[in-house]
Amino acid sequence: xxxxxxxxPPGTVADLEEGxxxxxxxxxxxxxxxxxxxxxxxxxxMVAHMNAExxxxxxxxxxxxxxxxxxxxxxxxGQTSGxxxxxxxxHIDCDQDAVWIKVEQTGxxxxxxxxxxxxxxVPLGKAGAVTLEFRDERIFDPRAVYRGGN
Amino acid sequence: xxxxxxxxPPGTVADLEEGxxxxxxxxxxxxxxxxxxxxxxxxxxMVAHMNAExxxxxxxxxxxxxxxxxxxxxxxxGQTSGxxxxxxxxHIDCDQDAVWIKVEQTGxxxxxxxxxxxxxxVPLGKAGAVTLEFRDERIFDPRAVYRGGN
Numbered sequence: 001x002x003x004x005x006x007x008x009p010p011g012t013v014a015d016l017e018e019g020x021x022x023x024x025x026x027x028x029x030x031x032x033x034x035x036x037x038x039x040x041x042x043x044x045x046m047v048a049h050m051n052a053e054x055x056x057x058x059x060x061x062x063x064x065x066x067x068x069x070x071x072x073x074x075x076x077x078g079q080t081s082g083x084x085x086x087x088x089x090x091h092i093d094c095d096q097d098a099v100w101i102k103v104e105q106t107g108x109x110x111x112x113x114x115x116x117x118x119x120x121x122v123p124l125g126k127a128g129a130v131t132l133e134f135r136d137e138r139i140f141d142p143r144a145v146y147r148g149g150n
Numbered sequence: 151x152x153x154x155x156x157x158x159p160p161g162t163v164a165d166l167e168e169g170x171x172x173x174x175x176x177x178x179x180x181x182x183x184x185x186x187x188x189x190x191x192x193x194x195x196m197v198a199h200m201n202a203e204x205x206x207x208x209x210x211x212x213x214x215x216x217x218x219x220x221x222x223x224x225x226x227x228g229q230t231s232g233x234x235x236x237x238x239x240x241h242i243d244c245d246q247d248a249v250w251i252k253v254e255q256t257g258x259x260x261x262x263x264x265x266x267x268x269x270x271x272v273p274l275g276k277a278g279a280v281t282l283e284f285r286d287e288r289i290f291d292p293r294a295v296y297r298g299g300n
Contacts, residue, residue: 006277006278006279006280007279007280008279017262018262019282020270020281020282020284021279021280021281021282022272022279022280022281022282033183033197035185035194035197037187037192037194041192042187042191042192042193043192044185044187044194044241044250046243047183047185047243047248047250056277059272059274059275059276059277059280060275060276060277062274062275087274089271090271090272090274091194091268091269091270091271091272091285092268092270092272092282093196093197093267093268094260094261094262094264094267094269098197098267098268099272100194100197100268110244111244112167112168112244114244117243117244117248118241118242118243118248118250119241119244120170120241120242121239121240121241122172122209122240122241122242122249124209124212124237124240125209125210125212126209126210127156127206127209127210128156129156129157129158129171129172130156130157130171130172130209131170131171131172132169132170132171132172132242133170134170135241
């Protein structure tokens with residue numbers, strides 16, 4: 001966890017669930033899960049993580065900031081690609097360990113070049129091995145957009 | 151991880167991102183994150199976790215099954231409350247460590263009595279402490295519905 005955080009530590013279950021104070025319950029890794037949905041379509045665009053600093057920056061600026069577990073670094077969505085997320089609404093869940101943001105997505109949210117990271121459907125009603133169904137075409141060429149960032 | 155799983159182990163990044171095989175990348179805890187959205191409204195109802203068995207059961211039955219980290223147990227959503235989730239669509243994300251299900255939710259998804267776990271909004275554009283805004287009324291009395299389950 002960062003040394004400086006604007007958030008008070010989480011209290012009791014009742015405080016977390018019924019309280020009006022934002023007291024995020026960061027995991028042992030210092031992170032909460034964040035789900036970003038498309039404000040227009042309702043589609044889930046991506047699932048990522050925020051540490052206290054990323055959450056505070058997102059709240060203060062209305063632009064989505066995340067924490068990359070693989071790179072161990074804070075990042076603003078779109079800082080490399082230009083594919084920023086303007087946050088229209090933010091919600092916190094009952095036990096304050098997950099955040100939902102509705103965003104206006106510029107370009108594509110996924111580093112693979114798709115609008116959403118969830119570009120493959122899983123057919124239902126079957127047991128055993130599953131063959132995925134591709135639902136979305138690429139909307140940009142990731143090789144042309146990225147040089148190591150997101 | 152359970153001993154029996156219908157899923158092959160994850161391959162290379164290219165296999166995970168571009169492949170048509172569902173090879174979920176379970177974490178060290180044996181879980182993937184699952185986001186459930188309301189098929190009608192697009193609202194995020196809850197964020198929870200699935201182990202291989204929960205994921206396989208959800209795919210086979212079209213009813214949402216999860217794995218409770220706090221109780222260390224597989225559970226079918228609604229098994230106590232009757233507030234089941236019929237899965238209309240399932241998607242997997244680029245690196246296959248997160249699942250998105252669109253569901254028809256009976257009753258409320260949240261154990262607090264709300265339709266969605268995300269019943270409080272976080273106002274944007276401010277630095278410092280944050281006061282949450284309650285957006286949804288309870289739709290059921292959790293004390294009357296639950297006797298220890300979800």
